[in-house]
Amino acid sequence: MRPPQDHGAPKPGSPAEAAPAVGGDGPAASPGALSLLSRFDWERSELGPRQAWPDTLRTVVDVLLRAPTAMAVLWGPSGVAIYNDACGSLLGGRHPALFGSTIVQAWPEVARLHAEAVAAGRLGQNLSFRGRHFPARGDGCEEAWLDLDFSPIPGRDGALSGILVVAVEQTERMRAERNLTRLNETLEARVAERTEALASAVNTLSQEIAERQAAEEALRQSQKMEAVGQLTGGIAHDFNNLLTGIIGGLDMMQRRLAQGRLEDVSRFATAAMTSANRAAGLTHRLLTFSRRRPLDPKVTDVNRVVAAIEDLLRRTISEKIVLEIEMPASVWRLRCDPNQLENAILNLVINARDAMPDGGRLRIETGNATVDDDQAHRWGLTPGDYVRLAVTDTGVGMPPGVMERVFEPFFTTKPLGVGTGLGLPMIYSFAQQSAGGVRIESEVGVGTTVSIYLPRCLDTGAAVAGEPARPSAPTGAGRVVLVVEDEQSVRALVMEVLQEQGYRGIAATDGESALEVLKSGAHVDLLITDVGLPGLDGPQLVAAALSHRPDLKVLFMTAYARETPVGPRERPVGVLLKPFTVEGLLDHVRMSLEGSAQGPVASGTEA
Numbered sequence: 001m002r003p004p005q006d007h008g009a010p011k012p013g014s015p016a017e018a019a020p021a022v023g024g025d026g027p028a029a030s031p032g033a034l035s036l037l038s039r040f041d042w043e044r045s046e047l048g049p050r051q052a053w054p055d056t057l058r059t060v061v062d063v064l065l066r067a068p069t070a071m072a073v074l075w076g077p078s079g080v081a082i083y084n085d086a087c088g089s090l091l092g093g094r095h096p097a098l099f100g101s102t103i104v105q106a107w108p109e110v111a112r113l114h115a116e117a118v119a120a121g122r123l124g125q126n127l128s129f130r131g132r133h134f135p136a137r138g139d140g141c142e143e144a145w146l147d148l149d150f151s152p153i154p155g156r157d158g159a160l161s162g163i164l165v166v167a168v169e170q171t172e173r174m175r176a177e178r179n180l181t182r183l184n185e186t187l188e189a190r191v192a193e194r195t196e197a198l199a200s201a202v203n204t205l206s207q208e209i210a211e212r213q214a215a216e217e218a219l220r221q222s223q224k225m226e227a228v229g230q231l232t233g234g235i236a237h238d239f240n241n242l243l244t245g246i247i248g249g250l251d252m253m254q255r256r257l258a259q260g261r262l263e264d265v266s267r268f269a270t271a272a273m274t275s276a277n278r279a280a281g282l283t284h285r286l287l288t289f290s291r292r293r294p295l296d297p298k299v300t301d302v303n304r305v306v307a308a309i310e311d312l313l314r315r316t317i318s319e320k321i322v323l324e325i326e327m328p329a330s331v332w333r334l335r336c337d338p339n340q341l342e343n344a345i346l347n348l349v350i351n352a353r354d355a356m357p358d359g360g361r362l363r364i365e366t367g368n369a370t371v372d373d374d375q376a377h378r379w380g381l382t383p384g385d386y387v388r389l390a391v392t393d394t395g396v397g398m399p400p401g402v403m404e405r406v407f408e409p410f411f412t413t414k415p416l417g418v419g420t421g422l423g424l425p426m427i428y429s430f431a432q433q434s435a436g437g438v439r440i441e442s443e444v445g446v447g448t449t450v451s452i453y454l455p456r457c458l459d460t461g462a463a464v465a466g467e468p469a470r471p472s473a474p475t476g477a478g479r480v481v482l483v484v485e486d487e488q489s490v491r492a493l494v495m496e497v498l499q500e501q502g503y504r505g506i507a508a509t510d511g512e513s514a515l516e517v518l519k520s521g522a523h524v525d526l527l528i529t530d531v532g533l534p535g536l537d538g539p540q541l542v543a544a545a546l547s548h549r550p551d552l553k554v555l556f557m558t559a560y561a562r563e564t565p566v567g568p569r570e571r572p573v574g575v576l577l578k579p580f581t582v583e584g585l586l587d588h589v590r591m592s593l594e595g596s597a598q599g600p601v602a603s604g605t606e607a
Contacts, residue, residue: 032085033065033099040100047080056153056161059246070169073153075162079103079114083165090146090169109134113148114163121152121160131170145174156577180215187212246272248493251582297434299457300338301464302366302387303327309342311488313349313364320359327366333464334387335457336434341389344427348391348450351424355395355448363392369453381437385456390449397444406440427452479593480522482506484514484529484541485557490578494528497582498589511536511544518545524552526593528576531558542573555592 042050047057057075064071064084072083081098088095094107104111113129120127127150134144147168155161187208194204249272256265306327314323345364352362369388376383398406407428424438427450431438435455442448481503485491495505506524508514511533518524527545531538542554555574574592576585 032088032096033083036096036099037061037065037082042100045080045100046076046078046102054155054161055247056155060153060162060164064164070167072165072167073162074103074114074165077118078105079111079118079163081106087165087167090144090167092142092144113150117150117152117163118160121150121163124152126151131174133174143171145170176215180212183208183212183215248272248489252493252496255582297335297337299459299464300334300336300341301331302334302341302389302454303329303331304464305338305341306345306364306366306389309345313346316346316349317353317362318356318359321353321356322361324361324363325365326363330368331366332368332385332387332456334454335459336436336454337430340430340434341454344430344452345389345391347424347427351450352391352393352395352448355393355397360394360447362394363390365390365392368456371453379437379439379453381453382435382455386436386453387456388451388453390451392447392449394447397446397448398440398442399444403440403442407438424450478502478504479525480504480506481526481528481589482508482514482517482524484508484511484527484533484538486510486530486533490530490557494585497585501586503589510534511538511541514541515544518548518552524549526553526555526589528555528557528589531556553592553595555588 042048047053057073060073061082064073067084068086070084070087070090072081072087074081079102081101081103083099088099091098098106103114113132117127129148131145132148134146147170149166151164152160153162153164190208194201249268252268253265253272256262256268306325310325317323349362349364356362367388369386371379371381371383371386373383375381406424408425428438431452431454436453439451439453440448481498483491483494483498483505485494486509491507491509495507498505506517506522508517511529512535514527514529515536518527527542529538529541533541536544538556545552555576557576557578574588576588
């Protein structure tokens, strides 16, 4: 990394680049931030030229430039700042001079917070500040209060590379609170003074009440925006998991386009866009709730929606919670917005997780339901056929008084800063707009079941949203490759690439199950294994495998260069560094099978 330099504002008159964003094609960002990004002399900054930036930085910048929420990335030890237009509007006189400058030199107040965030990030922790006061925003601009969420961004070697910042302005809320406090302090005195003039007392008191109501309304609105800020802070937590899906999907798209095979491009494009859009999903859900934004209903297979986010759900819950999923194949199709259905499931799972702090059992069920006249009257539905999605937990349960209020916006029983009271109201709003409903059954100390009823779709000829295209017949060597990888998304990507080339892939999630395959006598031409595995790790697996099959070809995968494994003496062992491109994976597989394996050369870009 180059020595930090303070360059100030972008150089005027520099030509703007034609690319709409750092990462490549896509919807154009707001012209202000994009123009600053294009015109800035990065050659002289510690980040160096943009074409040499690591993919992690390029992707994060690409996403934040598209985001409507105020977001910034502080890259490197000194925190080189890149932010979007929404963030620029919060900076006052410090914009645009702060763009491309180091936060350490440009804004000492935030630099101190950045230092704390760096220390927490090195421990894998996020850091949040609520209602942080800034006396001025530069060049004599007025004071401000901001909510700030700092999340670490790891590099390829796992070390901290940068900090992602989500900012929400709370200035109006703080001013409203101060005004309300002053009004309350003086209200009684003013009323007492005006009691002497009975003729004008009623009119004066009415005016005071109107002022107080206006202040309270302003405070309620600011509290709502604070809740929005708490929710948008969660966007940053998913970025690291989303990057692998984005890069892998784009790699597969480029490969298929180069082959002239367009039938699968939309599937991989959908996968990449799903990962990217999830980062902005919270904003969209809030717009749907607060502004009643129209939904985008499509014919939907609820089982497919649950299966698509199963891995995300398992990562969301605690290890002390057992997740059970029951999805009969005979479940009817329905018509709804599949993205909102996915969000509803995730919200219900998070609520169930929070209701079981000591662990328990969480069950997701899908099924068909016919609602008769009596049930329809009691549940507020129209009689007919529905698809039922139920989430059941064995948590603390809810008393009747709480159940009566769970659909009220901003009502929550969770501690301050944990819940905002928008999850169930958004689910209720989504079900109502989809001509369905929500039913809750709960018992204190036993648990809760939340059931979403959505009308059955009778249009049997319509295509189901997200249905993958039929793959073309593969071509390739027809050799057998055993893939050992505990990360499901990486394992699925490697298997997809190999099968596309005609290899027959055998997948294993750990060293023990892979060793059982090798001991079984099944034909295997190449063993591809991750170095860090639970239980029997990669080098141990290879040592055991070669004792049974001395001629077995081996290719290691690792996310850390310092984990470079050592193969047997006089035996070439390939090492593939993560993240890797599709072409890099195939090159290493070919070289390993040919006996010309190479050492740890990064065949992808930084993540």
